[in-house]
Amino acid sequence: MAVLTTIFVVECADHIPSLSISSQGSAWQIEELMLITKSPAPDVPALARRLRRDGHHNAGIAPGSEASAQDADSDAVPPCSLNVTIYGPTAYPNGFSALASEWNDLLARSRYDTFFLTHEWQSVWWQQLGAGDLWILAFYRGESEEESEDPADPSHAAPGPSELVGIAPFYLSEHKKGKWAGKSxxxxxxxxxxxDFLDIVIAAGWEKEVYYCLLDWLQSEEAPAWDYLDLCNLPEDSLSYKALPSIFRNAGLRVEVDQEDVAPHVHLPARYENYLMQIDKKQRHEIRRKQRRVERELDVGFSLIQSMDELQAAMDEFLRLQRMSRPDKESFMTPHMERFFRVMAGRMLEAGHLHLSFLSLNGENAAALLAFEYKKELLLYNSGYDTEKWAGYSPGWVLLGYVIQHAIARGIEVFDFLQGDEEYKYRFGGHDYRVMRTLIINEPA
Structure with a gap:
């Protein structure tokens, strides 16, 4: 029998009454409702809701084994066998705070460890751009502190280990217009x-177990009312478009899977000259020609921002050049988006991920490139260049060549151009990597 434990936090509670209620024939049992004394806190009473399941790890995917869409097709949908803690919109602390110390460790154990799923990125995105209600689910294997209610049971005093195997960070919002107008x-x-890349964060080998428990929650009264679940920007290697759809279809839900975009990337060799030999001969000649021209005719500088003292002025310059480069970039960089970029850049510099570089020509900044360095990869996030005074020298191309050269010198193994099929990405040797989307509609298939 599954057990639901709900914990509330109140200010200045004088006592801790508990209530145990069981409902004959019900799949759920309300185990206890506790009022816990706590120092004054923000006006957010609910701490977290924990779904505690009886059962063990299903043999469908053992830790470390491979999952596949074929596995999902052949299985009936079993009940959830993990412990699930739910951090809803009134949870205090919220899921980002509660899981901060474990988040990146779990990400490192996942099949697709990408920068955009780090705690730093996810939390700053939510703080600056998030709207609606935050729902974060944490999935655990093993025993929990509440697992044994019998004081005579040896595990009552010394609970077994509990390991975080999944985090599902969601937000709930209502659409005001378009095909989903009025839908949540x-x-x-x-x-x-x-x-550019998103997913549910799951330890490799535990994907199906987490998917089963996610499905269980979505179909329970604990979940908010929802019309569709949008798993956007899934990397090509994600099981959230390979295996998850079959599980949800087996439960009778309608599922759509589409390719959303491409994200070209190039594997870097140990030497810059070897990299140039990888790309098309004509493009190799163009890159060399543009670099040699500016080096011959102008005073060229390449700089990389490395301290917080430099960052504010550097971001002023980056934003100026970014807005200059194209009309669509200028319209994209609203005041709200500018604030996100500034806050995000500071957080990523502190975390050691920010690469913000400039090309100067005769002492003036002519191009800027903002990227992220993460585990032997460099991810090109945004850029800008002077389209007036220095446009004839192709400063964007020249800077990109220098950045790739610098990345190779630092031992970077993959240069990721991220989403979009712009022509320059292929001229610099990019090869497509698919970006997928899984849409689950809360209606019968």
Missing amino acids: SLKLVGCVEVS
């Missing part, structure tokens, strides 16, 4: 704009 959606935090 659950989306991955970071969806859709400005986060």
Whole structure:
């Protein structure tokens, strides 16, 4: 029997009454309702809701084994066998705070460890761009502190280990217009704009177990009312478009899977000259020609921002050049988006991920490039260049060549151009990597 434990936090509670109620024939049992004394806190009474399940790890995917869409097709949908803690919109602390110390460790154990799923990125995106209600689910394997209610049971005093195996960060919002007008959606935090790769964070080998428990929650009264679940910006390697759809279809839900975009990337060799030999001969000649021309005719500088003292002025310059480069970039960089970029850049510099570089020509900044360095990868996020005075020298191309050269010198193994099929990405050797989307509609298939 599944057990639901709900914990509330109140200020200045004088006592801790508990209530135990069981409902004959019900699949749920309300185990206890506790009022816990706590120092004054923000006006957010609910701490967290924990769904505690009886059962064990299903043999469908053992830790470390491979999952596949074929596995999902052949299985009936089993009940959830993990412990699930739910951090809803009134949870205090919220899921980002409660899971901060474990988040990135779990990400490192996942099949697709990407920068945009780090705690730093996810939390700053939510703080600056998030709207609606935050729902974060944490999935645990093993025993929990409440697992044994019998004081005579040895595990009552010394609970077994509990390991975090999944985090599902969502937000709930209502659409005001378009085909989904009046409908409520659950989306991955970071969806859709400005986060190039997203997913549910799951330890490799535990995907199906987490998917089963997510489905169980979505179909329970604990979940908010939702019309569709949007898993956007899924990397090509994600099981959230390979295996998850079959599980949800087996439960009778309607599921749509589409390719959303491409994100070209190039594998970097140990030397810059070897990289140039990888790309098309004509483009190799163009890159060399443009670099040699500016080096011959102008005083060229390449600089990289490395301290917080430099960052504010550097972001002023980056934003100026970004807005200059194209009309669509100027319209994209609203005051709200500018604030996100400034706050995000500071957070990423502190975390050691920010790459903000400039090309100067005769002492003036002519191009800027903002990227993220993460585990032997460099991800090109945004850029800008002077379209007036220095446009004839192709400063954007020249800077990109220098950045790739610098990345190779630092031992970077993959240069990721991120989403979009712009021509320059292929001229610099990019090869397509698919970006997928899984849409689950809360209606019969």
